[in-house]
Amino acid sequence: MSDAINSDERIKQTSRFRQALIRPELGGMVGTVAVFTFFLLFAFDSGMFNSQGVMNWSVVSAQFMIIAVGACLLMIAGEFDLSVGSMIGFAGMMIAIFSITLGWPMWMAIIITFVICVAFGAINGFIVVRTGLPSFIVTLATLFILRGFTIFIPQTLERKTIIGGIREAAEGDWLAPIFGGKILTGLFQWLGDAGIISVFTRGNLEGQPVVNGIPMLIVWALALVVFGHILLTRTRFGNWIFASGGDAQAARYAGVPVDRVKIMMFMFTAFCATVFAICQVMEFGSAGADRGLLKEFEAIIAVVIGGALLTGGYGSVIGAALGALIFGVVQQGLFFANVESSLFRVFLGVILLFAVVLNTYIRRMITGER
Amino acid sequence: MSDPIIRMTDIEKHFGSVIALAGVTVEFHPGECHCLLGDNGAGKSTFIKTMSGVHKATAGTIEFEGKAMNFADPRDAIAAGIATVYQDLAMIPLMSVSRNFFMGNEPIKKIAGISLFDHELANEVTMSEMSKMGINLRGPDQAVGTLSGGERQTVAIARAVHFGAKVLILDEPTSALGVRQTANVLATVDKVRKQGIAVVFITHNVRHAMAVGDRFTVLNRGKTFGTAVRGEITPEQLQDMMAGGEELATLEGSLGGTV
Known part of the structure; x- marks a missing residue:
C-alpha cells in the first residue's frame, strides 16, 4: 500500500518487535509464560499441576477474571470503580437476607440482588457523569456506603455478620446451579475411572474423582472474557468505549453518547461483582460482611498488568484475563512452593509498578509523545 | 451567484449578562470557502457553536437550504449535514x-x-x-x-466529507501547524471546496485566509463589519478590521456598502 514514492523518509520502518509491543495484551502474555515457566521449574512436584492443584489456581484466577473484565471495560471507558469489593460483600449479604432471613425462593433472591446491585452501578455512573467529579472519589464514597450497609443490615436483622445455610436454601432451585453448580461431571468421573486424575481411595466418596467437575465460576469467567472481548473489539459499542475513554469531548463532538457508555460500563462492573458474589456464597454456603475486601484493587491490578492504561482509552479484555491468571497462579503457586505468603504482596507491588511503567512507555510510543 | 446554503440572520447570543454576539448576519454558499476572521474574544467560537448546534441562539434565525432550522444539539446539525472539525479535539490519539x-x-x-x-x-x-x-x-x-497535526486535521476533514457534510466548519485548523503542514491543510480545503461543499474557515491569520478564501467576514466584539468578496479587499484592510476597525470609515467604500 504505502510505496516508496512519497513515504516520509524520516519515518523509520518500525520493527516487528516494536509493532508487537504496541499490542496491549503483550505484557500479559509474556508474564503468563514467565510465571508458568517459573512454577513448572520450581514447584512441579508440589502438587500444583495435578488435578486438584490446577483446579485450585484456576478457581482463584477465574474469580479475579470475573471482576477484571468489568474493571477493564470501565477503565478503557475512562473511569474507575473502587466499590467493587464492597459490592461483592453487599451482593452476597443481600442473597442471604432475601433467601434466609426473609425466606424467599433462591431464584427470586438472585434476580432481585442483580437488580439492586446493577442499579447501584447505574447510580455510581450517573453521579460521575452528571457532576463531572472523578470516579475515584464518587466510588470511594460508594465503597464505604455499601460496606456500612453490608454490616448494618445483618446485625440489625440477625444480630450476626455471617449468615449461613445458603447451600441448603439453594437445594432444588432452578437458578442457583447456574452460579454454584459444576459441569462436565461425567467427563471427570470417566477421567477418574480411567486413572488419569486422582480419585478418593477411602471414605464414603471412594472411587469418585477428587476434582469432580468444572465449577460454574470458571464458566462464568470464560464467558465474560469472551463477551467482553467481542464487545470491545468487534462491535460499534466497543468503539464507543475506546472513544469515551480516549477523549470524551472529541467523542461527543463525533456523536458518541459518552454519558450512556460510561453509565452502562458502571452497570456492567456492578453486574460482574454480583456474579462473583453469588458464585462465592453458593460455594461457601454463607455470606459474610467482610467478603470482597480489597477486591477493587486486585481487579484494577489485574487490568493494569493486562496492559490497560489508567487514563483510559486503551487496553484489552484478553490482557486483563491474563493479568488475572498471573495473579491467581502466583498467589496459589507461592503457597504450593512453600513461600511465605506475605511475600505475595511484595511481588504484587513490584509487578504493578513494572506494569505501569511499561504501559506508560507504550503509550508514548503509540501517541508519538516526545 | 448561487443561493446560500446557510443564512444566519441577526444572530444574538447572550451568556447571562455577557453579550457574545450582538446581531450577526452571514450567508454561506456551496463551493466557496468563507473565512471568518476575528481576534481572540471576537465571538468566532460562539458563532460557529451556534451554527453547529452546541449553543442555541438567543435571537435571530438560521436558514439551512432555505428552511428555518432549530438545532437542539450537535447531532441534529451533523444529521443535517453541518460538520465541525475542532482544532485539537478532532481525533483520539x-x-x-x-x-x-x-x-x-x-x-x-x-x-x-x-x-x-x-x-x-x-x-x-x-x-x-x-x-x-x-x-x-x-x-x-x-x-x-x-500522525502530525496537519495530517490529523486532514483525516478529520476527510471524515466529515465522507459522511456527507454539506457545510464544513473548520475551527482554527492551521493555528498550531508549521508552514508545510499548513500548506497541506489549505490544499485540502481547496479540494473540498471544489467538491461543492461550503467551507467555513475560522482563523485569525489573514495570510491563511487570503490563500484560500472566497469571502471574508470579520467579527469584532460580537459584531460583523460585513462580508467582502475576494479581490475587493487587501490583507492590510482585513488586518485593520480585526484589530478594531479604526479605519472603518475608509474601508466602507471598498467593502461595497455591505457594512
Missing part, C-alpha cells in the same frame, strides 16, 4: 485511524444476528480516503497519535 474515521458512524455487518463492527470495510474505506487526501498510512490500524 490512542485509537487507530480507521476507528477514528468511523467514530460515531461505525459500519455494521450482521453475523448470526449480532451486529458487529465491519472492520474490513472500515479499513478499506479509510485507506482509500486517506490516499485520496495524500496521506500514506502504514496501515489502517496505525494510531492517530503517530
Whole structure:
C-alpha cells in the first residue's frame, strides 16, 4: 500500500518487535509464560499441576477474571470503580437476607440482588457523569456506603455478620446451579475411572474423582472474557468505549453518547461483582460482611498488568484475563512452593509498578509523545 | 451567484449578562470557502457553536437550504449535514485511524444476528480516503497519535466529507501547524471546496485566509463589519478590521456598502 514514492523518509520502518509491543495484551502474555515457566521449574512436584492443584489456581484466577473484565471495560471507558469489593460483600449479604432471613425462593433472591446491585452501578455512573467529579472519589464514597450497609443490615436483622445455610436454601432451585453448580461431571468421573486424575481411595466418596467437575465460576469467567472481548473489539459499542475513554469531548463532538457508555460500563462492573458474589456464597454456603475486601484493587491490578492504561482509552479484555491468571497462579503457586505468603504482596507491588511503567512507555510510543 | 446554503440572520447570543454576539448576519454558499476572521474574544467560537448546534441562539434565525432550522444539539446539525472539525479535539490519539474515521458512524455487518463492527470495510474505506487526501498510512490500524497535526486535521476533514457534510466548519485548523503542514491543510480545503461543499474557515491569520478564501467576514466584539468578496479587499484592510476597525470609515467604500 504505502510505496516508496512519497513515504516520509524520516519515518523509520518500525520493527516487528516494536509493532508487537504496541499490542496491549503483550505484557500479559509474556508474564503468563514467565510465571508458568517459573512454577513448572520450581514447584512441579508440589502438587500444583495435578488435578486438584490446577483446579485450585484456576478457581482463584477465574474469580479475579470475573471482576477484571468489568474493571477493564470501565477503565478503557475512562473511569474507575473502587466499590467493587464492597459490592461483592453487599451482593452476597443481600442473597442471604432475601433467601434466609426473609425466606424467599433462591431464584427470586438472585434476580432481585442483580437488580439492586446493577442499579447501584447505574447510580455510581450517573453521579460521575452528571457532576463531572472523578470516579475515584464518587466510588470511594460508594465503597464505604455499601460496606456500612453490608454490616448494618445483618446485625440489625440477625444480630450476626455471617449468615449461613445458603447451600441448603439453594437445594432444588432452578437458578442457583447456574452460579454454584459444576459441569462436565461425567467427563471427570470417566477421567477418574480411567486413572488419569486422582480419585478418593477411602471414605464414603471412594472411587469418585477428587476434582469432580468444572465449577460454574470458571464458566462464568470464560464467558465474560469472551463477551467482553467481542464487545470491545468487534462491535460499534466497543468503539464507543475506546472513544469515551480516549477523549470524551472529541467523542461527543463525533456523536458518541459518552454519558450512556460510561453509565452502562458502571452497570456492567456492578453486574460482574454480583456474579462473583453469588458464585462465592453458593460455594461457601454463607455470606459474610467482610467478603470482597480489597477486591477493587486486585481487579484494577489485574487490568493494569493486562496492559490497560489508567487514563483510559486503551487496553484489552484478553490482557486483563491474563493479568488475572498471573495473579491467581502466583498467589496459589507461592503457597504450593512453600513461600511465605506475605511475600505475595511484595511481588504484587513490584509487578504493578513494572506494569505501569511499561504501559506508560507504550503509550508514548503509540501517541508519538516526545 | 448561487443561493446560500446557510443564512444566519441577526444572530444574538447572550451568556447571562455577557453579550457574545450582538446581531450577526452571514450567508454561506456551496463551493466557496468563507473565512471568518476575528481576534481572540471576537465571538468566532460562539458563532460557529451556534451554527453547529452546541449553543442555541438567543435571537435571530438560521436558514439551512432555505428552511428555518432549530438545532437542539450537535447531532441534529451533523444529521443535517453541518460538520465541525475542532482544532485539537478532532481525533483520539490512542485509537487507530480507521476507528477514528468511523467514530460515531461505525459500519455494521450482521453475523448470526449480532451486529458487529465491519472492520474490513472500515479499513478499506479509510485507506482509500486517506490516499485520496495524500496521506500514506502504514496501515489502517496505525494510531492517530503517530500522525502530525496537519495530517490529523486532514483525516478529520476527510471524515466529515465522507459522511456527507454539506457545510464544513473548520475551527482554527492551521493555528498550531508549521508552514508545510499548513500548506497541506489549505490544499485540502481547496479540494473540498471544489467538491461543492461550503467551507467555513475560522482563523485569525489573514495570510491563511487570503490563500484560500472566497469571502471574508470579520467579527469584532460580537459584531460583523460585513462580508467582502475576494479581490475587493487587501490583507492590510482585513488586518485593520480585526484589530478594531479604526479605519472603518475608509474601508466602507471598498467593502461595497455591505457594512
